[in-house]
Amino acid sequence: MGSVGLTLPWEHRISGAVPVRERRVEPSESRAETERPTADRSLDASVAAACLSGNLQGYEQLYRWQGSRMKNLARNLLSSPTDAEDAVQETFLKIQRNIASFRGQSSFVTWTFRVLVNTCHDLRRARMRRKDYASEDVESLQPANVPRAAVSHPSLRMALERALERLTVHQRDVFLLYEVEGFRHAEIAGMLEISETASKNTLFQAKKNLRALLEPPRSAGAGGRQ
């Protein structure tokens, strides 16, 4: 598993590994969309086979490989580390219960993350029903109160999290999967059961909305044609 520096071309990005904390190289990704490193594919297949045979070591391998990424995504989707751990645990249980329905039409990791995303949505809906988080008054969030996302800063994460709350569910999912977890549009399309084009369009809309939420109104001259 290699790391990705700014100088590396886009196609060297390794999607299967946990992304490193560096800036993502902007697209030029059209050539890389259909490619996956062979090592990842073979690990994916061996983990899937182990899980299909009911071997708990397969699940442990999956956890060691993708667990922290799963937890990070769940935490960002649920805004709670505790709920995120519950979601990851529930995802593993669902995988074990439904492993026979995995037909290998997508990669095992893609299938796993699809289960995770759905589990997070279920938990989120259940949480909304319980009104546990009624105090989190999303409506009171005003863009003007959100700090500008200019440089890395302790408040940046919080600002981004609050801005993400204001996106649609699909926009939030796609942004987190693509920009934070480093999945390709092809993989995201498989996870969210949408087309690649829909994934690209959703990401574009998500980023446009996030910019509007995170940046203070610009002067007329700086706005360009956006």
Add this chain to the structure above:
Amino acid sequence: MNIQCEDRERIFRDGSAEEWAALETHAAACPACAEELRGWRQLSDAAAELRDYRESPALWSRIEASLREQAGPAAGRGKLARFFDSWRRGSHAWQFALASALVVVLAVTGGYLYIHRVPQTTNASNKLLKSGALKEVERTEREYMAAIDKLAGDAGPQLNADTPLMASYREKLVVLDSAIAELRAQAGENPSNAHLRYQLLAMYQEKQQTLEDILETKR
């Protein structure tokens, strides 16, 4: 490649490597596009703030325990499900061939057993309990049942918890109780049948083990 400001959004949406490079060249001379490009990339930089891949030391052991628990009660069903699943996945020709082979094997075995059947005589009497032993067995069984009922009382509060694990245990206990009731009814009709008593004992032991497992989760 000649890029205009109008192309910017399309490139942001789905631009190729060449188009991104051309946009950068264009932005060097266009402040509006430079500002948009900078803002767009800052979002990707900011996304890194949402990455927290620290380990949760206890999470895997928690997941592993729940996977084991889930696999436990359903292990037999899982193997059966996998068997029938693999059966369904096979082609129709293979399914037909296997079914035919099974029918032939059953027919041959059945015929052989019918031809070589042993007349049933007095072997069953060996399996019958004498009246003294029967009373002893019934007394021990009553004591065992009382002990299990006490265990069930202790596990009651834990068992009523609204968790998937406890729901699974409740389901298992219902099945066991039903099997016990059925065996006891049969034993009532045929009290000297030692085989039935052994089966009953096995069911009681399973129930006892299940209740102990429930109490163990409490600890």
